[in-house]
């Protein structure tokens with residue numbers, strides 16, 4: 001679990017560096033400083049939230065709710081059945 005967390009942090013850190021590399025003045029105030037890094041981190045946090053929501057929205061109805069959990073259970077059951085055959 002600890003290793004996974006470190007990996008995720010490394011990916012996020014790499015993402016921040018890449019974002020700042022592409023657009024160093026992220027908040028467009030004419031200076032490149034720690035505030036730009038904060039803007040980049042905020043944007044990435046938003047991106048991650050949207051992506052996580054779209055991954056969790058298994059039945060693609062635009063909401064993450066119990067129906068998606070049921071969909072996940074159905075998928076796992078289906079997968080297990082296939083393996084058993």
Ligand SMILES: [Ca+2]
Nearest residue numbers: 025027029031
């Ligand atoms: Ca700036």
